[in-house]
Amino acid sequence: MKRRFAVLISMLMAVGLLAACGTQAPASAPTSAGNAAPGTGAASSKTVTIGFSASLTGASNVESTRQKNGLQLWMDQVNARGGVALADGSKVTFTAKSYDDESNKDRVQELYARLINDDKADFLISPYGSGPTDAAAVIAEQYGKIMITTGAASDSTYSKGYTLVYQMYTPASRYLTGALDALAQAKPDAKKLAVVHENDKFSTDVSNALKSYAEGKGYQIVLFEGYDTSTTDFGPIINKIQQAQPDAILGGGHFQDGTTLSKQLYEKKLSTQFLALLVAPPEPKFAELGAAALGVVGPSQWEPAATYNADAAKSAGIEWYGPTVAEFVKAYKDAYGEEPSYHAAGGYAAGMILGKALEQAGTLDTPKVKATLDGLDLLNFFGHIKFNTSNAHGLQIGHDMVYIQWQRGDGDKPTKQIIWPAAATTAKLTIPLR
Amino acid sequence: MNLLASLVDGLLIGFVYGIAAMGLTLIWGVMNVINLAHGPLIALGMFGVYLITTALGVNPYIALILVALVGLASGVLIYAVAIQRVINAPHLSTLLATFAINMIIIGLGTKVFSTSPYTIDFSLGSISIGPITILGTRLVAALAAVIVTGSLYLFLYRTRPGKYVRAVANNRAAAELMGIPSSRILALSFGIGTLLAATAGGLIATFFPFTILAGGAYELKSFVIGVLGGLGNPLGALAGGLVLGMLEGVIPAFLPNTWVPVLEFLLFVLILLVRPSGLFGAKR
Numbered sequence: 147m148k149r150r151f152a153v154l155i156s157m158l159m160a161v162g163l164l165a166a167c168g169t170q171a172p173a174s175a176p177t178s179a180g181n182a183a184p185g186t187g188a189a190s191s192k193t194v195t196i197g198f199s200a201s202l203t204g205a206s207n208v209e210s211t212r213q214k215n216g217l218q219l220w221m222d223q224v225n226a227r228g229g230v231a232l233a234d235g236s237k238v239t240f241t242a243k244s245y246d247d248e249s250n251k252d253r254v255q256e257l258y259a260r261l262i263n264d265d266k267a268d269f270l271i272s273p274y275g276s277g278p279t280d281a282a283a284v285i286a287e288q289y290g291k292i293m294i295t296t297g298a299a300s301d302s303t304y305s306k307g308y309t310l311v312y313q314m315y316t317p318a319s320r321y322l323t324g325a326l327d328a329l330a331q332a333k334p335d336a337k338k339l340a341v342v343h344e345n346d347k348f349s350t351d352v353s354n355a356l357k358s359y360a361e362g363k364g365y366q367i368v369l370f371e372g373y374d375t376s377t378t379d380f381g382p383i384i385n386k387i388q389q390a391q392p393d394a395i396l397g398g399g400h401f402q403d404g405t406t407l408s409k410q411l412y413e414k415k416l417s418t419q420f421l422a423l424l425v426a427p428p429e430p431k432f433a434e435l436g437a438a439a440l441g442v443v444g445p446s447q448w449e450p451a452a453t454y455n456a457d458a459a460k461s462a463g464i465e466w467y468g469p470t471v472a473e474f475v476k477a478y479k480d481a482y483g484e485e486p487s488y489h490a491a492g493g494y495a496a497g498m499i500l501g502k503a504l505e506q507a508g509t510l511d512t513p514k515v516k517a518t519l520d521g522l523d524l525l526n527f528f529g530h531i532k533f534n535t536s537n538a539h540g541l542q543i544g545h546d547m548v549y550i551q552w553q554r555g556d557g558d559k560p561t562k563q564i565i566w567p568a569a570a571t572t573a574k575l576t577i578p579l580r
Numbered sequence: 581m582n583l584l585a586s587l588v589d590g591l592l593i594g595f596v597y598g599i600a601a602m603g604l605t606l607i608w609g610v611m612n613v614i615n616l617a618h619g620p621l622i623a624l625g626m627f628g629v630y631l632i633t634t635a636l637g638v639n640p641y642i643a644l645i646l647v648a649l650v651g652l653a654s655g656v657l658i659y660a661v662a663i664q665r666v667i668n669a670p671h672l673s674t675l676l677a678t679f680a681i682n683m684i685i686i687g688l689g690t691k692v693f694s695t696s697p698y699t700i701d702f703s704l705g706s707i708s709i710g711p712i713t714i715l716g717t718r719l720v721a722a723l724a725a726v727i728v729t730g731s732l733y734l735f736l737y738r739t740r741p742g743k744y745v746r747a748v749a750n751n752r753a754a755a756e757l758m759g760i761p762s763s764r765i766l767a768l769s770f771g772i773g774t775l776l777a778a779t780a781g782g783l784i785a786t787f788f789p790f791t792i793l794a795g796g797a798y799e800l801k802s803f804v805i806g807v808l809g810g811l812g813n814p815l816g817a818l819a820g821g822l823v824l825g826m827l828e829g830v831i832p833a834f835l836p837n838t839w840v841p842v843l844e845f846l847l848f849v850l851i852l853l854v855r856p857s858g859l860f861g862a863k864r
Contacts (some may be wrong), residue, residue, distance in 0.1 A: 203695040248695075260850040345838065376797065378788040382832035382840075388711065389582040389833075402697050406789050413706060414713050434701075468863055 191229070191240045194510065196221070196497070197267025199257045199282070201274055204249025205375060208401050209425065209489045210274035214298045216493025217271060218242065219481050220501070223514045230501050233508025240497075243267055251277040258285040267291070268510060270489040271496050274489070276318070276348035292515055295540075296496035297489055299447075300351045304534065304541035312519050312533050314496050318348055319355035321445050322396055324547050325422040326360055328443070328566040329394055332575045336393035336419055337370045342383055342407075344399020345372035349424055353397055368392050377403055378497035380410045388416055398423030405435060412438035412580075419578040428550050428562075429487050439552040439560040441579025446548050447488040448528050450475045451477070451564055451572055466525040468498050495528035514535035551575060585712045586829040592718045594825020595725035596783050596804040598818035601805035602732065603776030609750040609812020610769040611667060616678040617658070619799030620685035621774050625651060625781025626790040627693060630700050638695050640702050641720070648775050656772025659767040667766065684723070691794035697789040721783040728779060729818050732772070745769055749812065804848045810858025819860055 165487070198217070201210035221240045224230060229239035243265045245257045254273055261267040262285065270286050272279040272295035277454065279298035286293035287308045297312040299321060304313060329336055339360055343353040350372065357367055368390040373383055387395060395411070395418050398404040405425025411421065412435075418442065426432055427444025452471055459466035469477070478486040486494075499522070504510060507518040523532045523544065532544030548564050553576055555561025563573035600622060607615045615621075632643035662681055666673040677752055704716025736742040747755040748765045756762045781795065788794075805824050809816030824844065831840050851858065 173585060203690060205695075207694060207696045373837055377837075378790070378794070379593065379828075381593075382829055382837055385582055385586045385589065385829075386832060386837075388585070402789065413703075413715055415706070415708060 185509035188500060190236050192232075192236055192505070192510070194238050194240050194269065195243050195265060195267045196240055196269050196271055196500070197243045197258070197261030197265060198271040199245045199247035199254055199261075199273045199278070201249040202246040204247075205402055206249040206274050206400060208429065208431065209297060209487075210249070212487050212489040213274050214244070215482050216486065216490035216495075217497045218476070218493075219478055220494045220497035221480075223477065223481065224497075224501055230505045232504070232510070235440070238504065238510065240501075247273050247278060249275070249278075251275070251281045252305075254278045254281040255285050259284045259289075262289045262291055269293070269500055269515075271493075271500075272296060272298050274298070275400060276303070276351070277346055279303060279349065285306055286310055291514060292500075292512055292519070294496040296347070296492040300348050301355075301538070301541065302347075302351065304538040307539075309539055311540045312499075313540055314492055314499065314528070314531070314545070315542060316545045316547045317445050317542055318351040320547060321352040322356040322422060323359045323422065324549050324566050325443055325445060326356065326363070326365070328549055328575055329420050329422075329577075330363065330477055331568075332577050333393075333419060337364070337438060338366050338390075338392045338394075340369040340387050340390050340392035340395045341367060341397045342369065342371050342373065342387065343397035343424075344375055344403050346375055346399060349397070349399040352424060356396060368402065373399075373403070375399065375403065378406060378449070380407050380475050381406075381414075384410060384414045384416060387411075387418075388414075392418060394418060394420035396420075396422045398426060400424070401426045401429055401431075406430060407443055408432075409435055409438045417578075421579055422549075427552065429489075430485050430562075433552065433560045433562075434455040436560065437558075437580075439553065439575055440554060443551045443575070443579075444551055446550050449488065449490075449548050449550060449562070449564060450485055451562075452527075452529070453570055454527055454529055462525065463529075464530070465524040466526070467502055467524045468495075471527040474527045491528050495526065495531075498526065499531060551579075582711065583830065583833055586833050587826060588712055588714065588829075589718075590825040590827070590829020591822055592714070592722045592825070593828070594822040595722040595797070595818070596780055596821070597801055597825055598821025599725045599728050599776050599783075600780035601802040601809065601817040601821055602729065602814045603773040603780065604799070604802040605806040605809065605811050605817045606732075606776065606814055607770055607773035608806065609814075610745060611663075611766050612671070613663060613667070613674040613678065613770075614671070615770075615773060616675060616799075617681035617685060618678075618773075618777050618802060619795030619797075620682050620689065620792075621651070621655075621777040621780035621795065622784075622798050623689065623792050623795035624685060624788065626785035626794065627689070627698070627779030627792070628778060629782040629785050630698055630790075631632070633700055633702070640700055640782070640786050641724075644724075644779065644819055647782045651775040651778030652771040655769045655771035658774065659770035663770060664763065664767070686792060687796055693792050695791050695793055697791050699789045700785050702786055715787060717787045721786065724779075724783055725818075729814070732776075732814055735772075741765070741768060756777075765843075801844075806857055806858075807848055807851050810860045813858065813860055816858055816860035820858070821824045823859075 200214040225239045229237040247253045270291050271294035274297035276298045279295050280303045292310045294312050299315040299318040301317045301319050341353050343349040404423045422443040427442045428446035456466040503515050503518045507514045520535045530544035534541040534543050550562050550565035551565045552560040553563050565575040604618050628647035629643045662677045666677050684850045706715045743758045744765045748762050805820035809820030
């Protein structure tokens with residue numbers, strides 16, 4: 147008997163190892179076979195290879211696919227126009243080279259090294275997610291490639307002394323603070339907060355920043371807890387929230403856990419005034435939760451109802467660039483048959499900013515493109531874009547979040563409304579949420 | 581009061597863990613095979629119920645009965661194709677055979693469903709007693725688990741094929757000498773083990789979201805429960821499931837919830853060291 151159990155234990159250990167290897171699907175084939183002709187020659191037309199990894203499988207699949215779709219749309223549009231003109235009169239068109247990172251940050255460095263060395267990528271776009279992007283940034287910097295990051299909001303990537311990494315998103319430290327401002331305005335006597343967040347880099351960064359911001363404003367954090375990315379049963383956490391009796395719940399993580407948490411909070415009939423979660427609520431698919439979606443607030447990098455336009459740029463004294471919000475929304479709908487989420491808009495904008503930098507620099511030469519990006523200050527359909535060039539190089543300092551809430555619309559169907567910042571609202575915050 | 585809510589939640593999910601573990605432990609007990617395809621079979625149960633419910637628009641519990649029957653048949657098939665040839669070979673061979681099945685299911689499943697989450701849009705409402713809110717689907721799942729356990733018990737102790745299963749588990753050579761068709765009984769056992777996995781998956785799918793990889797977590801829990809309840813002991817598996825469910829409900833009330841797996845596996849190691857036959861005794 148004893149020996150049998152010794153065998154069993156060693157087998158279980160072997161199983162653990164095998165299973166760990168087993169969950170990794172084989173690397174997917176590159177999505178395009180375009181070949182790079184990076185740029186010093188004076189040929190009249192060049193092809194620039196943009197390299198990136200995307201999560202075709204894994205937990206970030208929904209968000210990452212939209213981001214990739216957005217980038218692809220920009221590329222298709224710019225190529226259809228004949229590409230971007232450089233100073234020497236030549237035109238550059240773009241081709242994408244990408245691999246599936248399986249939503250796994252451990253795969254990313256290998257894939258980006260491969261994109262640079264084997265696929266000769268000229269410029270890089272980040273993967274989706276702060277963890278994977280942080281990993282990719284090391285490789286981009288090491289090989290001297292410019293990387294525009296999108297779908298990645300952590301601040302800490304930009305405090306590591308990198309000089310070639312540029313962030314499109316509003317950083318994590320400012321992700322949920324606006325939600326708290328909205329709450330403070332609508333319900334000044336709400337003081338007890340529960341913060342429950344996914345245990346990944348991005349959500350933890352956001353929650354820590356929120357915590358210090360909230361404490362600075364005199365809020366009391368009655369529960370602060372992380373949960374595993376793969377959590378499907380939030381019962382124990384919900385019981386804990388119930389025990390703490392907060393006025394508001396903030397936190398969340400990504401789409402999968404955020405929708406599940408919202409659904410189970412609703413099913414458990416937890417009474418709270420205010421619920422704001424990361425990433426999941428702004429996704430159009432969130433409305434499929436029906437009644438469980440009502441009242442939920444979410445920060446969004448961008449919304450189709452956003453009001454950025456050339457006039458706003460003029461009055462702010464900065465340049466307006468690219469398509470209008472309406473033009474982008476229409477093009478995306480035509481291409482993919484659904485309304486674009488902010489992930490899609492971020493993907494498009496990342497490509498567009500890179501294109502703009504090449505156009506303005508008039509060359510593909512990395513130091514010159516870098517100098518152009520450093521000086522960029524413009525408004526476009528995605529919002530204001532300006533990069534930090536001092537203590538946290540590449541950190542986004544221009545862009546602002548908008549906050550949405552799902553409210554009862556026609557026939558009780560959840561309808562998305564912008565409730566913050568005050569200047570952009572389409573409806574008042576509903577409080578308590580249901 | 582709050583602890584009570586956690587306890588109720590934990591126990592309800594514990595019943596479902598119990599039948600998942602029963603599938604694993606039955607196969608181990610009867611044929612000494614560690615079924616590494618257990619997790620993917622649970623996941624297939626989830627997708628089976630999902631597909632039947634969404635395609636035919638039927639109630640998920642009707643779909644579950646179909647899934648259970650298909651599970652039984654596919655278990656017998658898997659046995660005939662992959663296990664029978666290696667059943668008398670050393671443990672490593674059967675381990676690798678079931679691991680191969682695991683990889684095949686995950687590979688094909690990823691191709692068809694990707695690894696994106698799916699949910700079954702179904703609700704039975706909920707009952708609230710004071711601070712405790714119990715979901716209808718979870719209550720039904722626990723009841724179904726009790727019915728399944730009872731049926732399995734009756735099958736094993738009151739029917740002829742069930743007695744054959746126990747005889748083969750006890751001593752295959754002796755059973756064969758008594759004229760019991762051991763090969764067919766082994767196939768049946770693997771079928772029942774698969775049925776249990778698929779049923780557990782189907783029940784879970786009525787209240788939690790799932791992916792093709794979701795079975796892995798329940799497979800690991802099944803190992804812990806199997807060891808807790810005594811490998812090869814179906815009733816022990818149910819009891820072990822309840823213990824594990826309870827721990828999952830109650831531990832987060834005192835510690836950050838991320839401690840749950842740490843304590844679960846600590847318990848697993850402790851039981852192996854101190855009481856390797858499990859809390860409720862393994863089959864001899």
